[in-house]
Amino acid sequence: MGYLVVFLAIPLLLLFAFGLVDIRAGRVVSGSWTLEHYARVLRDPFYYRIFLRTFWMGTAATVLCLIFGYPVAYLFTRVGPTARQALLVLILAPLLTNAVVRTFGWMIILGGPKGLINALLLHLGLVREPVKILYTMNGVLIGLTQIELPFMILPIIAALEGQDRRLLEAATGLGASWAQTFFHVVVPLSLPGVLAGSALVFVISYTSFVIPALLGGGSFAVIPTFIFEQITALVQWNTGAVLASLLLCTAVVMLWLFNLGSARLLRWQR
Amino acid sequence: MEVELRGVTKRFGETVALSEVSFTVPAGKFVTLLGPSGCGKTTLLRIVSGFEQPDAGDVVVGTEVITHLPPNQRQIGMVFQHYALFPHMTVERNISFGLRMRHASPAETAKRTAEMLDLVGLRDLAGRYPHQLSGGQQQRVALARALEIQPRVLLLDEPFGALDRKLRLQMQVDVKKLIRHLGITTIFVTHDQEEALAISDLIAVMNEGRIMQSGAPIEIYDNPRDPFVADFVGGSNFLEGDVVRADGTEIVLRLGGAIVTVPRTAEVRAGQRAVLVVRPENLRLADRGSAPGALTGTISFVRPIGPTIEYEVEGDGGMKLKVTAPRSGVAGPQGLGEVVAVMLSSPESCTVFAL
Ligand SMILES: Nc1ncnc2c1ncn2[C@@H]1O[C@H](COP(=O)(O)OP(=O)(O)OP(=O)(O)O)[C@@H](O)[C@H]1O
Numbered sequence: 001m002g003y004l005v006v007f008l009a010i011p012l013l014l015l016f017a018f019g020l021v022d023i024r025a026g027r028v029v030s031g032s033w034t035l036e037h038y039a040r041v042l043r044d045p046f047y048y049r050i051f052l053r054t055f056w057m058g059t060a061a062t063v064l065c066l067i068f069g070y071p072v073a074y075l076f077t078r079v080g081p082t083a084r085q086a087l088l089v090l091i092l093a094p095l096l097t098n099a100v101v102r103t104f105g106w107m108i109i110l111g112g113p114k115g116l117i118n119a120l121l122l123h124l125g126l127v128r129e130p131v132k133i134l135y136t137m138n139g140v141l142i143g144l145t146q147i148e149l150p151f152m153i154l155p156i157i158a159a160l161e162g163q164d165r166r167l168l169e170a171a172t173g174l175g176a177s178w179a180q181t182f183f184h185v186v187v188p189l190s191l192p193g194v195l196a197g198s199a200l201v202f203v204i205s206y207t208s209f210v211i212p213a214l215l216g217g218g219s220f221a222v223i224p225t226f227i228f229e230q231i232t233a234l235v236q237w238n239t240g241a242v243l244a245s246l247l248l249c250t251a252v253v254m255l256w257l258f259n260l261g262s263a264r265l266l267r268w269q270r
Numbered sequence: 271m272e273v274e275l276r277g278v279t280k281r282f283g284e285t286v287a288l289s290e291v292s293f294t295v296p297a298g299k300f301v302t303l304l305g306p307s308g309c310g311k312t313t314l315l316r317i318v319s320g321f322e323q324p325d326a327g328d329v330v331v332g333t334e335v336i337t338h339l340p341p342n343q344r345q346i347g348m349v350f351q352h353y354a355l356f357p358h359m360t361v362e363r364n365i366s367f368g369l370r371m372r373h374a375s376p377a378e379t380a381k382r383t384a385e386m387l388d389l390v391g392l393r394d395l396a397g398r399y400p401h402q403l404s405g406g407q408q409q410r411v412a413l414a415r416a417l418e419i420q421p422r423v424l425l426l427d428e429p430f431g432a433l434d435r436k437l438r439l440q441m442q443v444d445v446k447k448l449i450r451h452l453g454i455t456t457i458f459v460t461h462d463q464e465e466a467l468a469i470s471d472l473i474a475v476m477n478e479g480r481i482m483q484s485g486a487p488i489e490i491y492d493n494p495r496d497p498f499v500a501d502f503v504g505g506s507n508f509l510e511g512d513v514v515r516a517d518g519t520e521i522v523l524r525l526g527g528a529i530v531t532v533p534r535t536a537e538v539r540a541g542q543r544a545v546l547v548v549r550p551e552n553l554r555l556a557d558r559g560s561a562p563g564a565l566t567g568t569i570s571f572v573r574p575i576g577p578t579i580e581y582e583v584e585g586d587g588g589m590k591l592k593v594t595a596p597r598s599g600v601a602g603p604q605g606l607g608e609v610v611a612v613m614l615s616s617p618e619s620c621t622v623f624a625l
């Protein structure tokens with residue numbers, strides 16, 4: 001409890017407070033509270049665009065993780081024990097490397113005309129000009145998807161493992177084809193895992209900093225990189241604090257709405 | 271439609287789950303597979319439904335050999351032991367599943383589903399999810415779901431196993447009536463011999479992957495073809511003794527100090543060891559000395575509850591006898607520790623097996 005107060009409640013309160021007073025060059029200059037900084041940010045369409053871009057980044061990463069993660073999770077639950085162990089190592093591998101080192105790795109792979117990808121594409125004659133992936137949103141999404149795949153895959157595996165295999169036989173016995181069984185029984189029953197994984201991946205991507213900073217390379221801003229810039233380079237603590245608290249609040253509200261939606265979808269659970 | 275198994279064998283590694291089972295279920299009959307746990311009942315059902323492939327032999331429905339037809343093309347209805355209802359679908363969606371997967375028209379699906387809901391009396395619960403239903407209600411959904419596709423054959427794997435006794439008895443009656451009304455060929459699996467005797471047109475008694483005997487319930491009960499069947503169905507006393515005389519019509523056996531005469535039912539010769547199988551209700555207690563030559567023993571246990579009173583009598587030769595008597599009209603000895611004579615009520619209903 002004490003830890004929660006010291007390491008969570010107090011910093012959070014400070015964060016909100018820094019948006020409600022005037023701060024210049026790291027010093028509080030007036031003693032009175034003000035809503036002016038919130039008003040300024042909320043009135044400016046510039047910030048909405050960055051928020052929208054950040055939201056898009058989170059959503060796209062979630063969808064990509066789902067597309068690539070679901071088949072892997074499904075495969076995992078359908079193979080023998082040896083293949084399973086190998087697969088588990090592969091699934092967890094992204095979590096076993098340091099975030100910054102891994103991101104630099106992506107920079108080498110994606111980067112510039114001499115990067116691995118471009119070298120390959122050019123060599124195979126698939127493109128004539130080097131394509132630009134590093135320092136674009138696509139590059140960021142590739143990096144995000146890779147690191148966050150485990151957070152999508154593991155909950156889906158848990159949901160698939162919990163399924164009663166007799167339900168699949170029941171469906172087949174009633175005349176369902178493999179595809180029908182998959183889409184009418186397997187997928188709906190794995191929905192709790194899909195939803196949990198999606199919430200996790202979305203929140204982590206929506207608030208992620210290292211990957212958009214390094215793989216985006218400053219060519220576009222998302223809220224976390226923008227906050228970093230405001231606070232370290234421009235010393236705009238007020239704007240930084242307002243955006244940080246808005247980032248937090250929007251994330252919480254979206255999670256809450258997501259949970260409401262999930263609860264409706266999962267009414268069949270006891 | 272008639273179902274026939276021709277020499278079906280199924281092995282799992284070393285275990286022989288089914289060993290050359292040949293068996294016919296006549297069209298429209300309610301047939302029960304009865305046998306102890308692990309004797310291959312479920313395996314047999316799974317081979318008929320196509321979830322398991324036999325190592326040898328064929329499955330025939332009507333005139334069609336379906337051994338290699340995948341389960342989703344067999345048009346066979348199955349009710350699983352734990353129902354296997356789809357938890358994410360309402361009662362109505364569960365029942366309509368089969369027709370929806372066949373792309374039946376929505377109008378037809380709705381009509382048939384409504385019929386099924388009425389048939390099992392669940393119209394009011396159509397919108398509920400399985401976890402909001404009692405065991406008996408779930409059972410009926412599973413049945414309606416299997417019947418919705420108008421199956422050629424209905425398979426029921428211990429469908430009442432998870433229900434409490436009272437509900438089980440009620441469901442037995444309801445389901446039997448319903449199935450008779452529909453006239454659908456049914457294979458029912460149970461290890462409960464009372465259940466089998468109560469609701470079957472025919473019973474096949476299984477043991478260790480074989481069908482030991484099949485026939486009408488009465489026949490199985492009164493003329494068990496081997497000691498296993500006699501023991502498993504109805505429970506019996508097995509009294510070992512020597513054949514004193516065996517002619518065309520009678521067998522005379524010496525059991526310890528007693529001599530009994532029964533009609534000839536087995537190929538035995540004088541001097542051979544044999545076993546006499548007697549149902550507990552075919553024995554009665556009498557005062558000692560009232561019947562010379564009868565079995566004698568001491569009452570060692572009395573279970574006085576229920577429609578019949580059960581006695582355990584410790585015979586003089588060390589044999590244990592189970593005797594039941596109707597509760598009403600009890601006469602003669604009945605106290606614990608009393609020394610009594612044990613008589614055969616009807617020698618015609620006994621069976622002798624050579625050892
Ligand atoms: N998939 C399997 N793999 C290995 N052995 C199996 C498999 N299925 C069944 N068996 C074995 O085959 C035998 C018959 O099993 P089966 O399930 O048919 O018995 P059962 O008569 O249905 O028993 P119960 O009344 O307990 O349900 C058993 O010895 C069982 O261990």
Ligand SMILES: [Mg+2]
Nearest residue numbers: 311312313427
């Ligand atoms: Mg079984």
